[in-house]
Amino acid sequence: MWQIAIVLIIYLPIVILTGHYLFRVTMQQKTWLDPIMDRFDAVIYKLSGIKQVDMTGKQYVLSLILSNAFMVFIGYILLRIQAMLFLNPNNIDNMEATLSFNTIISFMTNTNLQHYSGESGLSYLSQMLIIIFMMFTSAATGYAACMAFCRRLVAKTDTIGNFFIDFVRVITRVLMPLSIVVAIILVSQGSPQTLSANQTVQTIEGKVQDIALGPVASLESIKHIGTNGGGFNGANSTTPFENPTVISNIVEMLSMMLLPGACVVAFSLMVAHRKEKTIFGKQGLSIFVAMSVLFLVGLVTVYVAERAGNPIISELGISQELGSMEGKEMRFGVAQSALFTTVTTAFTTGSVNNMHDTLTPLGGLIPMFNMMLNVVFGGKGVGLMNMMMYVLLTIFIACLMIGRTPQFLGKKIEEKEMKLIALCILIHPAIILLFSALAVTTTAGVAGITNPGAHGLSQVLYEFASASANNGSGFEGLADNSTFWNVTTGLAMFFGRYLTIIIQLAIASLLAKKMFHSDSVGTLKTDNTIFTFLLVAIVLMIGALTFLPALALGPITEHLQLYLHSA
């Protein structure tokens, strides 16, 4: 238990520091890296013909979608011809069409759902040119969208910020320096970083063993810092080469928690900026605390459920002192695994250090629920935007109850915005539940299910929750490399990402254009404890109302069966 608490305590100061740095990068304020980075960025702007002009909300979204579209185009072609290119020492074949479609959407949307296995599905060139490249650019895209959103909430105009500038600055000043440092730490713990082919060794029992190598560390660092989550190897961060020690495990967890949390801090500073200098603005703090409460409740549940073990294994008469160890690694044990599971689904990364399909029913329910809510910190940038939808909804509901005009940061929330907010909140559950319904009613969908009983439904729900939340972890037993699963999850990821971002920026544009009203005595306060409490309640209520029936048929049924059976 202590090892979990200590990791969370280390997290707090570094997230605040990073938040301040992120704020400076976003608002183009001075940092100590400027003398070098300004020149570096100038070269990139020149090469790409980028000018420092402010964009309207519409232009911003258009630039975002255009650049993502070109990246998808290049990536898809490369996957289809990888066998013919260089840096392919293990002679990997070209990727099949529907699988390539799924893979490319998956990495461009920051999801990193993988229906292939890295060791046998991708050449080193593809790992670098497609996977690493998209890990940087998809993370930068999400961050740029979030900062455009936040700027519009506090600005008095819709013409502010430039997508390309935001995009470049976050890569060169945040993602790349951090990735290089973390990659070297991971190599120091034992992650390989080499371009030579896999090794075959003679074991001392006279057999042979294949050892998969590759440029693992450089992918591993941006995988976590950009909340991407797609592994170099099939078994992701459970494999000793992707996550060699407890130290690397903690570094990877902190890496994925860093930027989603820092976005909230940066937002808090943007809001507070108008009035005073502070360490952590009050408005952002109330949101941060709400997210933390949801996170901690989930964490404790997973830990207790996994610590209790599997009653069926206890029945077999062996000692389960270490907790439920099926699908877990000995070097992490239950505590480090439970923390990783909660972090990776709350911060919407999707890398795994234990196999989620083998989690106890309640231990598996929490990661699923985290992705269904999609607001417990969430992915880099987009998590904050999702939470802001709930913030606006909470203000609206609270103001209706006490009969005041709903207003946030000086802007009135009116009919048009509320319609878009409601739409935005409904898209995510609609994608998950409708696609799940489709999967369980078609033979092609059912064919993927590999565990019998209630857990089979959990596999389906988890897959679509992960796709729509752009998480990317999976109940990996699901046989998901089929046309049905490749296409449906591809669509779920696509809509979950772009529809949401478009609607959210539209809402921000609407608010940006509104008149600013100073707060009066009658305005609902949105930066105090009562508001935090209300926010958590609304998130849980909406989440529970939408997903409880499905969860009751999946993990909750499995839990009851396990314990009633063994009682």
Place this chain on the structure above:
Amino acid sequence: MRKFFENSKQAILITLTMFVLCGFIYPFAVTALAQGLFHHKANGSLIETDGEAVGSELIGQAFTAPEYFWGRVSSVNYNVYMKEDTIPDEKGRVNYSGVSSGTFNYAPSNPELKKRIEADIEKFLLANPSVKRQDIPADLMTASGSGLDPHISVKAAEIQVERIAQASGLSKDEIEKIIEANTEKRSLGIFGESKVNFLMANLDMMKKMEGKEAHQ
């Protein structure tokens, strides 16, 4: 319309620039740094005896001989195979189809899980008649997430001592010492679990046994 073309041009150019920066320059720079600073680790922490690589410090191996420590259950058999496993049988199936990682992905409620564990317990008890069922720690009978886990719990190593002593001719004391030498305590006393690297322990076993033979 002019604005749209302007935007598209910038979008294409920024894609290509980032393609070179993130896809080429970054991984090559990290490779150069890693190879320079941590040469052994950057190449997979391979262990060599007499100039031949026999494994990696970080990747477990499947052991079946009674004189060696056995590891956890692996769905990919630690990517360990014999030459004949790669030759297709009459039905065109192969026992080993290439390097991979992963687990069985059995849900806790899956009857296959119970069947697999029960069969493994029986097998283990047969090979270790002095061990009582309730003393077997679950990590030894459950599959690791990666199928490559190089560690077992300290208890899982200790219950194998009796069998290893009988099969290898070494004394229990010598084997206990090997366990102790290969035990990795919790990092800083708090993080993770205490564990034994069974591949490294087995390499020590081999050296001890060879030393004994040379002595006689």
